[in-house]
Amino acid sequence: MKQTNITRKDFIRNSALSIAGLTLTPLLMNTQASNPKLKEKDLSTGHYVLKNVRLETGFEYEEGEVSATKTKLFAVEIENGKIKKISANKPNNNKAIDAKGMLMLPSFKDMHIHLDKTLYGDRWQAVAKRKGGIKGMIALEQQILPDLLENSTYKAEKMIELLQSKGTAFARSQVNIEPTSKLQSLKNLQAALANKQNSFGAELVAFPQHGVFYTDSAAYMKEAAQTDIDFIGGVDPYTIDGAIEKTMDFTIQLALDHNKGIDIHLHETGESGLKTAEYLIDKVNENPVLKGKTYLSHCFVLGKLDAAKQEEMAVKLAEAQIGIISTIPFGRLVMPIPTLFKHGVKVMTGNDSIVDHWNTFGTGSVLHKTNLAAQLYGQVTEFNLSRMLKLATAGPMPLDDKGNRQWPKEGDEASLVLVDASCSAEVIARMSPIQSLIYKGNVVY
Structure with missing residues (x-):
């Protein structure tokens, strides 16, 4: 078989992925197309901000049992392969990449x-x-x-x-x-x-x-x-x-x-x-x-x-x-x-x-x-x-057993996925579609 080298740019452009019969268009690339101020070079510099990022913040309880997972939208700044800052969401920041409310989890x-x-x-x-x-x-x-x-x-x-x-x-x-x-x-x-x-x-x-x-x-x-x-x-x-x-x-x-x-x-x-x-x-x-x-x-x-x-x-x-x-x-x-x-x-x-x-x-x-x-x-x-997520991530989970947020933290490696789901439990139960993957700050798709 003739070997062909697929460049990262080609992979980004051609990665409308067929998963279980569903065609998924990469989220971050859609964001770039809809925002003319965002260029591919903005992603390749290794310093950018994601807005409207959904992070898990704790558990809700009924009669002493976890009944739901609480989440909130944040802004996440990434630089040099690390999560530099997690701050209050700024939905009107036109220079930020819009995560569109997708859930952020550690990459698998x-x-x-x-x-x-x-x-x-x-x-x-x-x-x-x-x-x-x-x-x-x-x-x-x-x-x-x-x-x-x-x-x-x-x-x-x-x-x-x-x-x-x-x-x-x-x-x-x-x-x-x-x-x-x-x-x-x-x-x-x-x-x-x-x-x-x-x-x-x-x-x-x-x-x-x-x-x-x-x-x-x-x-x-x-x-x-x-x-x-x-x-x-x-x-x-x-x-x-x-x-x-x-x-x-x-x-x-x-x-x-x-x-x-x-x-x-x-x-x-x-x-x-x-x-x-x-x-x-x-x-x-x-x-x-x-x-x-x-x-x-x-x-x-x-x-x-x-x-x-x-x-x-x-x-x-x-x-x-x-x-x-x-x-x-x-x-x-x-x-x-x-x-x-x-x-x-x-x-x-x-x-x-x-x-x-x-x-x-x-x-x-x-x-x-x-x-x-x-x-x-x-x-x-x-x-x-939610506890089963550690099988997919080989350890890291957004919340500890008591519902305290332990991931992401400032200084963590910026290797993450954006998922079309409300919480970790839904991701596991429904095998929710992966919208974007980032490895050490590099946008893979």
Whole structure:
């Protein structure tokens, strides 16, 4: 496929986005068209004011329960990628960009995705029938990766644009590191991220998809660890490498040696899955420098445990400050996300694979994931729906549990979305349309 570079200006002009059958015209670009005093250069200088911005200011209560969310219109000044000032609204300020009463929220974050190997942006192709389990998929990847790498930079850029259209301005991406692609997948993705650096942020996980020792990926993992990647990854050490301790010790030591975080794919749901999770907890407790920077992606074994063991594991994960990144599956496996939340475990979500040889589906929307989680766990009240927003933002929420405004504050990074909704709870329940996305003060669309 011929690679084409889509400039930011072209993306702005052509980003009337089709989402769930609805054509959305970017709000800020409409504002520019309707106000001749606003030029594109006014947005590109990095210093501008948004007026008629709706911010959440507190909760309303009935009989001691949250019944509604209070909001008010403000003016928000942005300069040098930061929120410089939040002040009383000035609707008659003709030099300001009119947010038209849209709700301002933190921009979204996809915390588990594979930007480096996708079919998105290429011809349609559904997943083929799997043969031979995980090792059969490794054999398939060894066969198809050379072709995938030929235009992986272009496809990664198209994937990023899909995420942006759903309000996401940041991702944690896994990157294949193995003997077939060596470090080429990493280099191609880094090129895509460099092309999008003004509109999208990312952190990278060196991911030994084909096993650390099963395909002799250790040398390439060591080489990747010396680059500017952020996390050392891993995947099902017992199933693929045949040994928990050997692979986990290699991964943990590599992270310690190079001051990286850890992010382990753990799909195993039996005894080996539990032993791997407990082994990681013990090792992080032995090396406190890893606390707050270690994650288990999927960790589906948690969904197979009885309630008492789930509570025990949640306490241990919280004490070790190990986060869980769940794709929020439905069906027979239900992850204990409310239990994890209750004990203070950091839980984040992501789209994982989108239209690739692993998965045919994928909307690119973490808001969709959050909506599914709210439905799955019965989070239907105003308060509970609003609390689910942290799945989409990977943490930040406008109001704390007592209804005090905690975001935005002056000095915060100006990465935000403007949404056609009255409050966070409505955004989650209705998956409200994203009208505009701003990343570090740069208007993406």
